[in-house]
Amino acid sequence: xxxxxxxxxxxxxxxxxxxxxxxxxxxxxxxAATGEPIHRVHHDHLANQCAFSSDGKYxxxxxxxxxxxxxxxxxxxxxxxxxxxxxxxxxxxxSPDSQRVATCSRDHVLRxxxxxxxxxxxxxxxxxxVISVVWSPDGQRLISSSDDGTVRQWxxxxxxxxxxxxxxGVETDTIAITREGVVFAGDDEGRISIIAQxxxxxxxxxxxxxxxxxxxxxxxxxxxxxxxxxxxxxTFDAGRNLVKRRSTALPSIVWPRSCAFVGDEQLVFATFGxxxxxxxxxxDQWQVSGIEPAVSINAVVRSDERQYSIGDAGILHRDDQxxxxxxxxxxxxxxxxxxxxxxGQMGQVFDGLSGRMLYQHRxxxxxxxxxxxxxxxxxxxxxxxxxxLVFGHDGQGGLRLVASIPMHDNAIKGVAADERHLFSVCxxxxxxxxxxxxxxxxxxxxxxxxxxxxxxCPITGGFASIGRDLKLRLWLETGDEVFDSPHQHSIxxxxxxxxxxxxxxxxxxxxxxxxxLASRRWLPMQRPTASGISxxxxxxxxxAFLASSYDGRIYGIDARLxx
Numbered sequence: 001x002x003x004x005x006x007x008x009x010x011x012x013x014x015x016x017x018x019x020x021x022x023x024x025x026x027x028x029x030x031x032a033a034t035g036e037p038i039h040r041v042h043h044d045h046l047a048n049q050c051a052f053s054s055d056g057k058y059x060x061x062x063x064x065x066x067x068x069x070x071x072x073x074x075x076x077x078x079x080x081x082x083x084x085x086x087x088x089x090x091x092x093x094x095s096p097d098s099q100r101v102a103t104c105s106r107d108h109v110l111r112x113x114x115x116x117x118x119x120x121x122x123x124x125x126x127x128x129x130v131i132s133v134v135w136s137p138d139g140q141r142l143i144s145s146s147d148d149g150t151v152r153q154w155x156x157x158x159x160x161x162x163x164x165x166x167x168x169g170v171e172t173d174t175i176a177i178t179r180e181g182v183v184f185a186g187d188d189e190g191r192i193s194i195i196a197q198x199x200x201x202x203x204x205x206x207x208x209x210x211x212x213x214x215x216x217x218x219x220x221x222x223x224x225x226x227x228x229x230x231x232x233x234x235t236f237d238a239g240r241n242l243v244k245r246r247s248t249a250l251p252s253i254v255w256p257r258s259c260a261f262v263g264d265e266q267l268v269f270a271t272f273g274x275x276x277x278x279x280x281x282x283x284d285q286w287q288v289s290g291i292e293p294a295v296s297i298n299a300v301v302r303s304d305e306r307q308y309s310i311g312d313a314g315i316l317h318r319d320d321q322x323x324x325x326x327x328x329x330x331x332x333x334x335x336x337x338x339x340x341x342x343x344g345q346m347g348q349v350f351d352g353l354s355g356r357m358l359y360q361h362r363x364x365x366x367x368x369x370x371x372x373x374x375x376x377x378x379x380x381x382x383x384x385x386x387x388x389l390v391f392g393h394d395g396q397g398g399l400r401l402v403a404s405i406p407m408h409d410n411a412i413k414g415v416a417a418d419e420r421h422l423f424s425v426c427x428x429x430x431x432x433x434x435x436x437x438x439x440x441x442x443x444x445x446x447x448x449x450x451x452x453x454x455x456x457c458p459i460t461g462g463f464a465s466i467g468r469d470l471k472l473r474l475w476l477e478t479g480d481e482v483f484d485s486p487h488q489h490s491i492x493x494x495x496x497x498x499x500x501x502x503x504x505x506x507x508x509x510x511x512x513x514x515x516x517l518a519s520r521r522w523l524p525m526q527r528p529t530a531s532g533i534s535x536x537x538x539x540x541x542x543x544a545f546l547a548s549s550y551d552g553r554i555y556g557i558d559a560r561l562x563x
Contacts, residue, residue, distance in 0.1 A: 007255065009021035009270065011260050012268060017030065018276060021047035022047055023532070026043075027059070029073065032263070037275075044067075045063055058073060059073050060093070062092040067085070068113075080117035082113045088105060096137060106129040108127065123159055129147045130144050131147065134177045139156065147171045147172075149167050151175060181196070190206035192210065212257060212259060214261065231247065231259070233281050248281075252327055252345070253272055253328075266279065273294055275291050296312045297534060297553070298311045299330065302546070311534075316342070326342065329346075331365060331366050332381075336370055337377060341368060347364055368382065368415065369422075370417065371418075378390055380422055381415075387404045388404070388405040388422065389404055405434060407424045407432050416463055417436070428452075450471075453465055457496045458496065461476045462476035466491040472485050485513060488507075488511075489508050489509040497543070500517065501516065504557060511525050513526075543560055
């Protein structure tokens with residue numbers, strides 16, 4: 001009993017239980033003392049987060065299947081399904097008295113349910129995805145954070161908003177609250193905001209976005225996790241000052257998305273592997289032994305008539321056989337002359353063929369594309385901190401940094417290039433067009449999608465992009481076009497055929513759809529796997545799209561279906 005995809009959420013109850021929620025749709029209950037799995041259950045889509053009730057009788061899990069589910073502990077018998085959201089449920093938490101559950105979703109709404117799954121209240125007001133929610137100690141308020149850059153408080157009885165704090169318009173993924181009602185908020189600029197009695201104090205904390213903060217009332221400790229690959233343990237003194245107590249570099253297997261306090265001196269962490277990791281913060285010792293790398297594949301590409309793939313384990317496969325290991329999760333593969341560039345969570349650019357590290361950035365890397373400028377081959381790599389890194393060959397088998405382009409103020413999710421322009425999309429749903437000649441901004445498209453933009457590709461006469469809004473958008477010299485897709489869940493990736501006639505799109509629920517550009521019509525959708533599709537690329541030899549999946553397999557999708 002283990003995870004086969006990344007662990008996204010983790011929770012603990014006393015020193016008895018640990019629960020993990022994974023991108024393999026699994027929720028696993030573990031014995032905290034022995035580390036052995038007890039039971040597992042499944043969602044119909046990605047399991048994002050989980051939380052125990054204060055009495056330890058129940059566990060709630062939040063999922064991209066648009067539901068949260070309440071499970072009895074330790075039997076893990078399903079007690080209730082919490083329905084009503086129309087997008088991914090990012091978090092679910094029990095009220096202090098364990099009698100209600102609050103949920104937040106990418107549909108911009110918060111909801112409260114009873115333990116039987118009956119909705120008691122809905123809260124509308126956020127202007128973007130709601131990522132985090134906590135209860136006030138007395139259970140009379142909810143506090144939420146959102147990609148709209150605000151932290152809001154809600155009256156749980158009336159359903160009305162009773163307070164709003166603007167965190168400078170910066171996306172704020174995570175919040176925590178003390179028993180006195182002091183709120184901590186971690187944002188995408190690496191800051192922790194301390195909100196108390198109408199006042200906001202901002203503390204610079206990390207070199208990249210903070211993805212999770214967790215407060216322990218009994219120990220008076222706060223921990224912050226960041227995409228700068230560090231965790232910081234803070235004390236909160238009587239003067240309401242955060243004081244750094246200890247920091248640690250995260251092992252490459254750890255995903256800085258979730259953690260929980262366990263026992264007297266330990267924290268457990270989400271990972272890219274089969275089970276959770278443990279950090280003894282008093283002794284500054286990590287326990288990562290026994291964690292098997294996840295089988296998930298994040299990228300596939302054809303190069304020199306060979307098929308290459310890489311994923312969460314950081315192991316490059318050539319024609320399904322392992323070749324090298326770079327030791328950490330990788331998100332993309334980019335043939336670049338004699339090099340096969342890859343990189344991911346550690347912010348390092350590698351040559352996948354040799355395993356050599358070629359460059360270190362300050363945040364994770366997400367995507368890449370190649371282009372030509374003045375006869376020189378160049379590579380563009382999109383980062384979580386919004387820069388587009390442009391590289392050339394250094395003449396010695398390595399890379400030289402040509403430019404760092406400030407493309408976005410948020411994580412770049414996809415990049416593409418044609419003869420004149422660089423095109424990019426980002427997590428704030430914007431798109432941007434930059435000149436290849438001097439890397440200047442040509443066009444910034446605010447709200448290019450209405451939800452997170454996940455990918456893009458070049459097509460004849462322009463570019464195409466997809467996102468969580470389930471739309472295919474064409475950005476053409478002749479004008480912009482938008483088409484509803486047949487997908488029912490967030491579209492993850494996009495690619496175009498070599499002849500420019502067919503676009504393929506694929507989603508987190510394993511569906512693939514082809515769009516005939518000539519007739520502007522969709523073909524019948526396929527579902528080669530129940531797991532999510534992570535990457536699409538066109539293989540000119542077979543005239544098929546290669547679709548890599550979180551289940552560790554690569555599927556062929558015939559591109560000639562549009563003929």
